[in-house]
Amino acid sequence: MSVPRFSLNSQTIKQWSLEELVSGCVAADVSAVGLWREPVQEYGLERAAKLVRDAGLSVTSLCRGGFFTATDPAERAAKLDDNRTAIEEAATLGTDTLVLVSGGIPQGGTVGDARSMVADALAELAPFAGEHGVRLAIEPLHPMFCSDRCVVSTLGQALDLAAPFPTEQVGVVVDTYHIWWDPQVREQIVRAGREGRIASFQVADWITPLPEGVLLGRGQLGDGAIEMRALREVTDEAGWAGRPIEVEIFNEALWSRDGSEVLRETLERFTEHVL
Template identity: 60%
Template sequence: MNRFALNQATTKGWPLPELARECAAAGVAGAGLWREDVQAYGPAATAALMRDCGVAVTSLCRGGFFERPDWWDDNRRALDEAATVGAPVLVLVCGGLPPGSRDLDGARGRVADALGALAPYALERGVRLAVEPLHPMFCSDRCVVSSLRQALDLAAPHPSAAVGVVVDTYHVWWDDEVWTQIERAGRADRIACFQVADWVTPLPAGVLLGRGLPGAGCVDLRRFREAVDAAGYAGPVEVEVFDAALWARPGRSVLHEAIAAYRTHVA
């Protein structure tokens, strides 16, 4: 339990003060937060709340979307927010193709350029940019970075303290290179964040919500946890599940089910 962290997406809609208090009561040491909620509550107030409850902010989601015209200002704001709440990691969903574009190479080049521009400011703010590869089905509209290998290639030109990667089981479990790429990430000290969710089929109409708590699907989550451990990662393990059925339930109930699933299928 010293590594379990609740990602706020798993209990979407749960008021931040309740999340913080219930995590503390359950012995949960960390939580990954989302910018919309942090902005609504106020970054400074969020920092004070989490500090008073004794719950560390393990990550802030999300920056990126580099195809958008305002990406520069928005990502600098995101780094400022992460620094204020004490999040060591800003998770990047790097964005899809611009409207009307078919230039995938150009879009990936834009991600590389954006990382180069943001890395110095990330170092200044003491927040690590974490490139998250998303499943290839999200390539057109959410993230042109589709594999851990691609994410590591993008991170490689920059100091590991500035740019790392996210290992999210939901997005990379299918990749036959993932185990060697996790080893590579460990050698380069690039694993900035580790998130777990299961892959549940049949996928719903809203594909993004086709996730389950650990043990609900087909992913060998313990193998992933053992792999990142062997690669030298000793940080938080965030349970991050997008699931409308979970969101309709009381947050406290979901938190305790997530803890039980983590203990059984991940720890």
């Protein structure tokens, strides 16, 4: 029986190849996936697009563009080119959503400089994205990633960055893992809906202790501190009702297990804690 609204981000079961992901989803009656660029590129873009299309899967997002904080002009130009390529890849895969991880603080720079560079890069890329029917989805990352991964740290800040652009060109990602702690989380989700900016809704749980480097500390749904259902309800009321919910968990324990078993568990947890 199909679980409504469920989309499996490929990183949740990273141990699966792209073909295993597609066949695993079909076997489990999962009809939507979120993809990452690297496995798609390795498999071949057109071939990957055909693989998911032929299996009847929809692609809810492509991850990721971004990393806009290069200071060297040549490096910056290369990054923008790479983002244009990512936009084209998203269009080819049939998704209208390219998730952006904006990048950390450049060597010798300040967090304020870095944030300005994100705004500048959006201005360069947004029209190109729009021409390809792709929306740039600014993802605020948890503040623990601010220095080295993403200087966009709150949903409110992401919305401020998106504000100058047409809603069909730039939106935001609402990811429970990154924003649950924010005293303003509910009002900012409501604002995101009101402003027509919600481009993606992702879920993972918050567990402690965090591992060294903190990147792989995300928890299976229901294992942690986040009120997943309450945040889903707020997001639905903000206009996301009926839209896909992507499960994106980076967790080495999940990666060490049988993929089908992880998917079965994740579907159960999703039904129990999110829907």
